[in-house]
Amino acid sequence: MNYVSIDIGGTFIKYGVMDTNHVFQFQSKVETKVNIDDAIYHQVEAIITEQKHAYTISGVGISTAGIVDRNKGEIVYAGPTIPNYAGTAFKKRLTERLNVPVYVENDVNAAMLGEVWKGAAKGADNVYCLTLGTGIGGAHYDNHRLIDGANLKADSIGYLLYDPETKLNYEQRASTSALNNVLKSELGNAFHAEKAFELARSGDMKCYDVIYKWTAEVAKGLAQIILMKDPAIILIGGGISRQGDYLLNLIKNQLTIFLPAHFLNTELKIAQLYNDAALYGAVFPFFKED
Template sequence: MAEYLSIDIGGTYIKYAFMDKQGKLHGHSKVETKENIQQALLKQVESIVDEALSICTVSGVGISTAGIVDREKGEIIYAGPTIKNYKGTAIKQHLIDKFDLPVHVENDVNAALLGERWQGAAVNENDVFCMTLGTGIGGAYYQTSLMDGFNHRANSVGYLLYDEKTKTNYEARASTSALSKMIHNELGSDISTRDVFERAKRSDDACYSIIEIWSKEVAKGLAQIIILVDPKCIIIGGGISAQGDYLLDHIQKQIAQFLPSEFLKTEIKIAQLYNDAALYGAVYPFFVTGD
């Protein structure tokens, strides 16, 4: 049976899964992302495609990736420190040359937003902003199409709110990496983020306080997005979105303090596809264009 292969390249893991012609995702797997020396990352992707071809007929490969992507060329045109030596990586052309398959490449947050508009929290909605909370923080905006900016650098929200005193930006204070650092500093390294949420739900004051402080930092950035873009809704994605309404309640109750009185009209939602959103969005173009 013919399938599409969806690959999500992150700084910590490369996740992948198959999608059938009915748009159902299955066969999830992941590998740790190697240090990107001598095109190690491309070699990992090659290996994943090779493995998939040994299992079934692959009709196309969709790539979701960290970094800023020129989607026409399928090339990384800017990359932060998450993946070293990544700028200039021509993923699309490399895979086409190697496997002679149709390939789409998209920034991971754009892909997550496409996934949520396709089968998630904002089906067929316009004026939707997506922010993913993970190792870093990424943003994407769909007005009537994906809005990239003139130099493809729009929505790089992790770089917002730079503080000269602490030498930190929004990402350094509000990512899940920042939350993990807070947890380790306050409670030790033997407690996980999931544990902290569970304890907070059971009225553990120390855990509740950590989540409250961190979610306030998240809310500060969301307020900037609302002021600048005025989206109909903001979708919060990334692995921590699995915390659902409990996470949403913590964040939502703090946004208004960073906005003018009665300014908040934007609906805040949790991603319905959770950490799979980018896997859906990576292959979505095949279902639109048919190639």
């Protein structure tokens, strides 16, 4: 038995096939098409069909941007990153078309499940996951379940901290995309996050200053999460989490500025599965009784 795992983002669709030993037989990715005439749904269907020709497929797990009704397996809200996406009924259409069980989950929720199953939060409870990427996503895992909210919109933290003067919210100031924009604006088009971190580690003060200011913006949002949720652990995920302890220490050193004195008890950790976390989490429902 094998399971197709698919992670739909605004830029790429990543996918792989996991066997019963929780090992990916292979992984690949394709560019996400502009979502006209259900283009993304058709990409997903084509990926699954291709894998059914190569493997015996017992189920499909989908991680996706947008707010998901996991019972219906349907997108109920999507921001501007993927247009025309709300209403996409993955579970109903794929089950009818391909005759396989399908789970659909929000991508940050899926990343959380992956980290709780196989990553930095293995065996833990009351964990908050924040992913830094094109935007910023949040997920809260408490009492061994995901916390969704009454309207499935809990932890839409990218919209926190809106500033009417700049007209920017949390993710527009603190996402990896925001960091890249500032680097290009202040240091030139050749600069991006990975290069800037490398130079900052080597003593480049211009890069360090930009990164320092950006991590202060990240810390502001983390402080709000701690004040509202009081999680035991906060995981920092997304591709930039590969910067590891260097990134974590910059955030930690500024986090207390935004909290009352002696208030911080939450442990901050770097996610271990990086960009694969959601691929693990997408298929976790098939294995959770293991």
